[in-house]
Amino acid sequence: MENLNVQQQNKFGHWLKTSITARMLMVGFLIIILLIPLSYINSLIKERSFRQQDVVNEINDKWGNNVLVYGPILKIPYKTYTETTTFNEKTKTYLKETKAHINYAYVFPEELNTNVDVNSKTLKRGNFESAVFTTDMQLSGYFTPTDLSSKDIKPEDIIWEKTSVIIQTSNLKGIKSEVLLKLNANTYPFQTNYNDNSKNNGNHLDVLESNFINADAISKQENASFNILITFNGSKQIEIVPIGRTTTMNMSSNWADPSFIGNYLPNDETKNITKDGFTADWKVLHINRAFSQQHLNKIPNLKEFAFGTKFMVMVDEYQKSERSAKYGFLVIALTFLIFFLIQTLSKINIHPFQYLMIGLALTMFYTLLVSISEHSNFLNAYLIAGLSVILLITLYSKSVLKTFKFPVFIGTSLTALYAFIYVIIQLENYALLVGSIGLFAILAIIMFVSRKIDWNNG
Structure with missing residues (x-):
């Protein structure tokens, strides 16, 4: 009986490691879990924004409305x-x-x-x-x-x-x-x-x-x-x-x-x-x-x-931070998708815990952005927070993937993604148009890269 349980556990563990479906379910579950800290970060941004509005109203009331x-x-x-x-x-x-x-x-x-x-x-x-x-x-x-x-x-x-x-x-x-x-x-x-x-x-x-x-x-x-x-x-x-x-x-x-x-x-x-x-x-x-x-x-x-x-x-600093945080789900999903494709194409095993650490690093970007922007302008805060997170994930992926080319690709992809989001935040009239074109291009790239994956295998 014990041998049967061990065999079943081994089969389940082997299925998690080798099955594309299992990896997809695991990645999707982790993305949903990471929405929890993202919601707390959005609440933090709103709280700081309300605090700013209270201070502004107090200043205006004393100076003149x-x-x-x-x-x-x-x-x-x-x-x-x-x-x-x-x-x-x-x-x-x-x-x-x-x-x-x-x-x-x-x-x-x-x-x-x-x-x-x-x-x-x-x-x-x-x-x-x-x-x-x-x-x-x-x-x-x-x-x-x-x-x-x-x-x-x-x-x-x-x-x-x-x-x-x-x-x-x-x-x-x-x-x-x-x-x-x-x-x-x-x-x-x-x-x-x-x-x-x-x-x-x-x-x-x-x-x-x-x-x-x-x-x-x-x-x-x-x-x-x-x-x-x-x-x-x-x-x-x-x-x-x-x-x-x-x-x-x-x-x-x-x-x-x-x-x-x-x-x-x-x-x-x-x-x-x-x-x-x-x-x-x-x-x-x-x-x-x-x-x-x-x-x-x-x-x-x-x-x-x-x-x-x-x-x-x-668009003030908190409005920009709030707009940036709205893209948090997209950043996490696309980053996980990059790791998922690398894992699937290269057969390199990535543990769920490692996915979780990468996701938490991505959420830290927004707390860094809000805290730094209170003491500097938004561009400086965005550069410092973005470079810190990109460098952290790039170095961490080097230890996970055991190669040099994949971490470089990940760092380049994150840099392009954060730059793309920054451009959207700065735009007013053309934000939706540029965002839609950019997402279409990203989808096209993903479809092109994933065309050789055998989805029937697992």
């Missing part, structure tokens, strides 16, 4: 009246009482020209950094003489002397200079107004309101020209709401990777993007947007019509 400017807008108080009737029991008569209420009309400018000059830089904390900017935003244009008769408001009910100008913004904390309104020949300072009823419209924007302006500037039959300069510390993006009957914006920056966002794109004829920065111009007419120039009681929520620029950080 995204900039959205909605204004300037005339805020004009006017009177409305309600009449109530009460019955007097003693006199048996009806008494009428009229009460006056203060409401507000909000009038947008006839022309709004915005000139935005953005100076970007990076702030670091530990191993992490964030892209931030300082921008000088100059708003100019004019209001036409105000006539609210179309809203059934009589001129005598308008309280001209308590008219002000308001600006709404998403980044009150980022303002770095006094904000002054120059309206015709007069200058008026702005103050914050947290109690302004214009905030109760779903905008979630902070309000700057000027002192009461000279009533003659808007009640007479002349245009009222304005000029406002605001300096912001901000991050992520800059947008304005096109409230002018004609709205233009010119933006220039030293940022080389802008993404133009919002409801309107800049003019293609004047847009210019170089490695040293960009310039862009927008022009929006009243016919391009679906809202009027006058509004009663509250400012409408028009953030959906905003447009501007997002200051993109192109």
Whole structure:
């Protein structure tokens, strides 16, 4: 009985060593096992990425978040009246009482020209950094003489002397200079107004309101020209709401990777993007947007019509590492396939443990890549991690395969494979195309090499 068991074990061991099917099953099983550490590595990359985002958000919150400017807008108080009737029991008569209420009309400018000059830089904390900017935003244009008769408001009910100008913004904390309104020949300072009823419209924007302006500037039959300069510390993006009957914006920056966002794109004829920065111009007419120039009681929520620029950080280190790790299964499978073909064609025996060591070395590439990229740029980290793993596997395969030509071939193949993946990671628009062509070429090579294998033998 014992001899029978020994014979069966010997047959099974001989089948594992000699059978192509057994080797294929063993290699496939090891690849599945190695998906476990790969999943942990992906979790590690995401954890570090979330940590980076937390640090970036903290830096941005202290420096200044995204900039959205909605204004300037005339805020004009006017009177409305309600009449109530009460019955007097003693006199048996009806008494009428009229009460006056203060409401507000909000009038947008006839022309709004915005000139935005953005100076970007990076702030670091530990191993992490964030892209931030300082921008000088100059708003100019004019209001036409105000006539609210179309809203059934009589001129005598308008309280001209308590008219002000308001600006709404998403980044009150980022303002770095006094904000002054120059309206015709007069200058008026702005103050914050947290109690302004214009905030109760779903905008979630902070309000700057000027002192009461000279009533003659808007009640007479002349245009009222304005000029406002605001300096912001901000991050992520800059947008304005096109409230002018004609709205233009010119933006220039030293940022080389802008993404133009919002409801309107800049003019293609004047847009210019170089490695040293960009310039862009927008022009929006009243016919391009679906809202009027006058509004009663509250400012409408028009953030959906905003447009501007997002200051993109192109695929950062963690994004590149995550994209690289997605190819981990492919790298392990192709490497094992190379060893499998060498083993099958040369009849050299490779133990499952040796396959496992090679697979673990391949997974170590990604931990090296993430840790080194936190202290250097991605290219240096990729070169160091790739060369380390390729050298380790090449030397290890020399001791396993007992020859010189196969380890050289393995090292060359791994170098080509890692170089191919690096190229794919760097590409944006052509990544899928190049990846598909490369995989097709790899498949063709494997089919050519394996054509002489007798698959019926075992």
